[in-house]
Amino acid sequence: MHHSFIAATIIVGAVTAFPFVAKMPGVDSSLLHRQRQQQPDTTSCPFDADHIDAPGISGTHPCNGAKNSLPGKGKGGYQVPVPGDTDHQFVAPKSTDIRGPCPGLNAAANHNFLTRDGITTYNELVDGQQKLYNVDYELANLLAVLGLTLTDGDIVTEKLSIGCDATSRTYFLPGTGGSEPGLNAHNKFEADTSLTRNDHFLANGDNYSFNGTLFGMMKETTGGNYNRDGLAKYRAQRYQQSLKDNPNFYFGPASLLLFGAASFLYELMPSGTKSYTPDYQTISSFFGAKQNPDG
Known part of the structure; x- marks a missing residue:
């Protein structure tokens, strides 16, 4: 991981001096263009001038x-x-x-x-x-x-x-x-085929906002039981959906981490007061999802 991080940094730096690198086979040009064009600290990012670190443990x-x-x-x-x-x-x-x-x-x-x-x-x-x-x-x-x-x-x-x-x-x-x-x-924590976020290309770059339709689709596919079997079925469904609808679909090695992140729903989020069952009420509270009258 350490060597990969250094290599990526070197490649990004090389593009500044040698623009043709972005067109070379095997180079993820989307990453390079983002680093070259995106301005740091977009104005829409919230800012709190009164930053207070999280408290440590107490006696x-x-x-x-x-x-x-x-x-x-x-x-x-x-x-x-x-x-x-x-x-x-x-x-x-x-x-x-x-x-x-x-x-x-x-x-x-x-x-x-x-x-x-x-x-x-x-x-x-x-x-x-x-x-x-x-x-x-x-x-x-x-x-x-x-x-x-x-x-x-x-x-x-x-x-x-x-x-x-x-x-x-x-x-x-x-x-x-x-x-x-x-x-x-894009292609960091969230990537194409996300559980509840849009594909980057299909949402004009918004791959981070919550999509209630996808959450409803996950509930329907899992039957409201977000265990390993239910989420495996939904992950496969989302993969096929992105493959079909997204002409810029990308699922690289780092995207495999999405499968690990999906396991957090049944490994980390369930409550002991409910025998650690990953039910709809528990999972929806973490995602901040509420069901509308129309479904």
């Missing part, structure tokens, strides 16, 4: 003890947030808060396990996954590293936007380089 509410990106106790079965834990009460995002295509990270920010404004860090990602979802330390660490590299965070400041381009707040030398578009970027 009265230690969760599983994860802190400073180190392993926690690795034991679940506790209520989150625990009664009386005012640090992690739900607060709906303000207009100045960034939210993105990952319902799990959005929920973590809403509960202040990640910074509420949506600009998070490597430490918060590792600790928050363990405290909120009881993710194994090794996996939490891997996902945090992928977030900073694969999804265009910053490996120097160790900061990442969980949604839109916030380069001026994540980049180690603001104004001197390209953009760090965060999780909203």
